[in-house]
Amino acid sequence: MKIILTGGGTIGSVSPLIAIKQELEKQKIQADYLWVGTETGIEKNIIDKQNIPYKAIKSAKLRRYFSGWNFLVPFQFLVGWFQSLKIIIKFKPDIILSAGSFVCVPVVLAGWLLKKKTVIHQQDFKVGLANRIMAPFSSKVTATFEKSVKDFSSTKTQLTGNPVRQEIFSGSKEKAMQLFNLQPDLPTLLIMGGSLGATKLNKLIFEAVPELVNICQIIHITGKGQEIEWVDKEKFGEKANRYHSIGYLYKDLVHAYAAADLTVCRAGMSTLTELTALRKAMLLVPIPDNQQEENARFFDSKNAVILMDQKTITADQMVTILVGLLSNPNSLQRLQHNLGSVMLEGANEKYVEFITSLIKKKK
Structure with a gap:
């Protein structure tokens, strides 16, 4: 089994994915991992300590206020998207897992184009812009809160809770x-x-x-x-x-x-x-x-x-x-x-059960 994990910029989008890797290892499910993250984010040192190979791509963040940096977003996104295509074609993942953040957007969209199974995780109570963009292109959505099931397509959304590092x-x-x-x-x-x-x-x-x-x-x-x-x-x-x-x-x-x-x-x-x-x-x-x-x-x-x-x-x-x-x-x-x-318990087990069953399904 090959898994691409993608997230970065802050620790928030990193911790749930590390928790999932730990749960897969706990259940003795063999997998090869590759992390796709930002070029300058705080996550690389953490991923290195998890012994996960790391690939950096260009990350574009759309600011919801006037900023000259927003004019660069389309170009940064295209660079990140082409980088993601190259990474996915070479690594050949069985599934791509995201826990939100803008660095994930080109990865998930590239995965969709290459017909790869992709899962985005909705952590927060309110849906962020990155997940709104990615949701139509993802195979499935997992959610921390029951409310989020209604924010996405009910046929592709699964309530799991939020994974936590052991x-x-x-x-x-x-x-x-x-x-x-x-x-x-x-x-x-x-x-x-x-x-x-x-x-x-x-x-x-x-x-x-x-x-x-x-x-x-x-x-x-x-x-x-x-x-x-x-x-x-x-x-x-x-x-x-x-x-x-x-x-x-x-x-x-x-x-x-x-x-x-x-x-x-x-x-x-x-x-x-x-x-x-x-x-x-x-x-x-x-x-x-x-x-x-x-x-x-x-x-x-x-x-x-x-x-x-x-x-x-x-x-x-x-x-x-x-x-x-x-x-x-x-x-x-x-x-x-x-x-x-406040929160659903057993999230690690629920999430792993969900993605392993998804991987086994035919496309």
């Missing part, structure tokens, strides 16, 4: 204590702005840190190039050592998860899936005017998260909310409990 369950609180120099008697606040960081969220946290370190210790994953050095020992003494800023985490993120009593994060579905699987209490600050807002609203409707609007929240408001949560274990436990009713 290593997230291997995190160690003790290991986190060593890695981040944490204190065992303090609650731990984990802050993540996504794989590419979040400047606005980082600024809010930076303003809130002097108050937050009075009651907790902080692991702040800022995004590459956005590391914040916050040290003012003259004013805050030993409490300055309660703030730990890291630009980027992937392998050791599982240990940060294990240590976290509360997480402040965006609302990308891969992150939400992993934290939900671990039953980690969350305060969400989704990217405004983005499909993340729909993800966050759905979780909020289940009383499973605390939702804040980036456009209106202040550092003082964030401090008040976080202090209230960290000081009230019952509130955290209630959020953790409610996460149990």
